[in-house]
Amino acid sequence: EPEVTQTPSHQVTQMGQEVILRCVPISNHLYFYWYRQILGQKVEFLVSFYNNEISEKSEIFDDQFSVERPDGSNFTLKIRSTKLEDSAMYFCASSGQGPSEQYFGPGTRLTVT
Amino acid sequence: QQQVKQSPQSLIVQKGGISIINCAYENTAFDYFPWYQQFPGKGPALLIAIRPDVSEKKEGRFTISFNKSAKQFSLHIMDSQPGDSATYFCAANSDGGATNKLIFGTGTLLAVQP
Numbered sequence: 001e002p003e004v005t006q007t008p009s010h011q012v013t014q015m016g017q018e019v020i021l022r023c024v025p026i027s028n029h030l031y032f033y034w035y036r037q038i039l040g041q042k043v044e045f046l047v048s049f050y051n052n053e054i055s056e057k058s059e060i061f062d063d064q065f066s067v068e069r070p071d072g073s074n075f076t077l078k079i080r081s082t083k084l085e086d087s088a089m090y091f092c093a094s095s096g097q098g099p100s101e102q103y104f105g106p107g108t109r110l111t112v113t
Numbered sequence: 114q115q116q117v118k119q120s121p122q123s124l125i126v127q128k129g130g131i132s133i134i135n136c137a138y139e140n141t142a143f144d145y146f147p148w149y150q151q152f153p154g155k156g157p158a159l160l161i162a163i164r165p166d167v168s169e170k171k172e173g174r175f176t177i178s179f180n181k182s183a184k185q186f187s188l189h190i191m192d193s194q195p196g197d198s199a200t201y202f203c204a205a206n207s208d209g210g211a212t213n214k215l216i217f218g219t220g221t222l223l224a225v226q227p
Contacts, residue, residue, distance in 0.1 A: 099213030
């Protein structure tokens with residue numbers, strides 16, 4: 001069964017450093033998303049990406065964040081200068097013909113020290 | 114108006130019992146309501162979903178009941194098993210609308226005791 005994959009599973013970085021989280025969405029999917037989940041809290045939307053551009057972003061997704069689909073398979077989230085409050089699980093998701101059925105990856109645990 | 118309210122926060126059910134989790138929404142533009150199951154350290158897994166044109170959807174032991182007039186929907190897990198112990202999130206989005214993000218509820222931690 002096709003699945004969304006994410007690397008790394010755990011990333012530890014120092015405050016102020018740049019991190020890139022990587023995702024490989026399900027191959028024939030057209031919509032891509034990043035969400036985050038602070039420990040013990042609900043899943044929060046960050047950004048959606050369709051047709052090679054951002055279609056929607058939340059207030060969390062400020063200028064420190066960027067997304068890219070550098071090739072036909074990868075989808076990345078970059079945090080330019082990490083802050084302590086960026087520590088969270090980051091989930092990539094993808095959906096096929098429409099934005100409804102979103103399938104999530106296993107997540108990357110980002111720890112900023 | 115973008116919120117989805119979920120209750121209870123936690124739930125303990127005996128093996129073989131029925132687990133019921135409730136969600137309520139305000140935004141009438143929402144037209145897709147999924148439930149996700151999340152095990153510790155894993156990503157949310159799509160469990161079952163419903164659209165407002167039906168009042169109930171059943172897949173195996175999992176049933177969604179939907180009340181459009183009350184703007185509420187619920188997940189029923191029949192014959193609950195210890196393997197069902199996980200956090201359950203309801204969500205909503207507007208498939209045909211301007212937004213395609215999922216709005217998640219706050220989650221329910223379900224423990225099924227053997």
